[in-house]
Amino acid sequence: MSAPPVPELLRAHLSKLAENDERLDGRERFQGREVIVETGVLARAEGSARVQMGDTIVLAGVKFQIMTPYPDRPTSGGFMTSAEVRPVSGVHWEAGPPSPEAIELGRVVDRGIRESGCIDMEDLCILPGEKAWQVILDVFALSDDGNLFDAFATAAMAALRTAVIPGERFDVGEDRPLPVSKTPMMCSYHRVGGRFVYDAVRREEIGGAERIHITLGDDNHVHSLQKGLKGAFTAAEFEEIMQHARSRCAELRDLVNN
Amino acid sequence: MGGYGDVQMIDENGIRMDGRSAEDIRPVTINAGIIPVADGSAEVIWGTNHVVAAVYGPMEAHPRKIQKQDRAVLDVRYNMAPFSTTDRIRPGFNRRSREISKVTAEALESVVLTELYPRSKIRVEIEVLTAEAGTRCAGITAASVALADAGIPMTDMVISVASGKINGIVVCDLNKEEDNYGEADLPMGVCANSGDLVFLQMDGDLSPEEFQIAWDYNMGAIAPVHEIMIDALKRSNGGEE
Secondary structure, three states: OOOOOOOHHHHHHHHHHHHOOOOOOOOOOOOOOOEEEEEOOOOOOOEEEEEEEOOEEEEEEEEEEEEOOOOOOOOOOEEEEEEEOOHHHOOOOOOOOOOHHHHHHHHHHHHHHHHHOOEOHHHHEEEOOOEEEEEEEEEEEEEOOOOHHHHHHHHHHHHHHOOEEOOOOOOOOOOEEOOEOOOOEEEEEEEEOOEEEEOOOHHHHHOOOOEEEEEEOOOOOEEEEEEEOOOOOOHHHHHHHHHHHHHHHHHHHHHHHO | OOOOOOOOOEOOOOOEOOOOOOOOOOOEEEEEOOOOOOOEEEEEEEOOEEEEEEEEEEEEOOOHHHOEOOEOEEEEEEEEOOOOOOOOOOOOOOHHHHHHHHHHHHHHHOOEOHHHOOOEEEEEEEEEEEOOOOHHHHHHHHHHHHHHHOOOOEOOOEEEEEEEEEOOEEEEOOOHHHHHOOOEEEEEEEEOOOOOEEEEOOEEOOOHHHHHHHHHHHHHHHHHHHHHHHHHHHHHOOOOO
16 A cells, blocks of 8 residues: 555644534444345356445455365465455556565454354364364455455455355365354544544555454353554553444344354 | 267257357346446346446556656456356456556557546556356456446447357357357457457367358357447436336
């Protein structure tokens, strides 16, 4: 991503709004945009989803490959996440190898899913020590108006929950649904105008400071945290965010599971 | 009968496996303005193909060495998403996508009034979300609609379609199964109003007679797709259908 010129006017505007506890698009501090989830949107993927949050639109596609299990875990399959933020999704995303921002996006989404244990890696074993399924999750931005993190994480879970292991195509048994036992969900917060807001739009990201990403499992267990960009926050601020994340993750989970 | 093995792709009445006649194209749906943050955008659903295009600009061209003093440069990228094919594609440019990007840029440069925007750049981003034979044609068509949706002045719109040969018979717009057994492929990009060609490739084996049929099939497909493009632009810009 190219560094936008320091948007001092935007920053001042956002601070002014924050004084009255307002946001650019009229939302409240912890109010998210409407989230629209569609599944089965990619004909060539074994599981797929499209998530729209305002003008942010992303896709997630699940593909499967046969891998040789790692020597130290001969009965385990694999899981890999790759985030592609192609220049189609915004004037600020440039062509070329994945930027540090895109790599961070993929890794944070990956960690939340992996660490929740929602995919049973042992179940992906075909022949111990020789053959196992590798689940490959590709998240793809179509339109970036902020908070790709949550859009990716939501689309990822919706796609995984509809994925079918293509046993017949690879000649290793019948097709069967990928077992996904939990639904980890991510909530992201940005410091905008001095205080944290939930689900920032792109202009809030540009004029904001540090961000915090929280992934919570079904039982409110914490599965991944990430603090990004320059800035420092207090324990009290984090506590407030965590409180909100617990209720919002549950709402998003209901949306994805149904 | 030519072709590989005994696979019969066309029956004795000239009907193809998906029910089309030789000169028929697959069903085409086009929507404009589908990427809210882009200056112009479009999606083309052509059979099972799903291709999106976004346009950004005109904007300042940097680094300066890429600037043209008398016109804008078209910065075109064609890419296939990793989940667009049966076997996952590893992300990143390859020789095929670079070549398609290059010929697509040259096709579009022939109709965009680039001389109106000296020293600037117009970005055209083509992404294949689902591939089913003919993605380069769908990409050029999508890019044309996205450029128009962005309000970029053009002399004409480009529609691209390919004809080929299966079982020794020339047919228009091969689908994936037909393409796997195809004996020739003739993709063309044609200006809707002038009828001029701005994109042309071919591979395979066509007799002079077969070549003429393939050429005519392609030309016959231009006007119907042009109608669908115009309809998409009217809908996205608030006009009546």
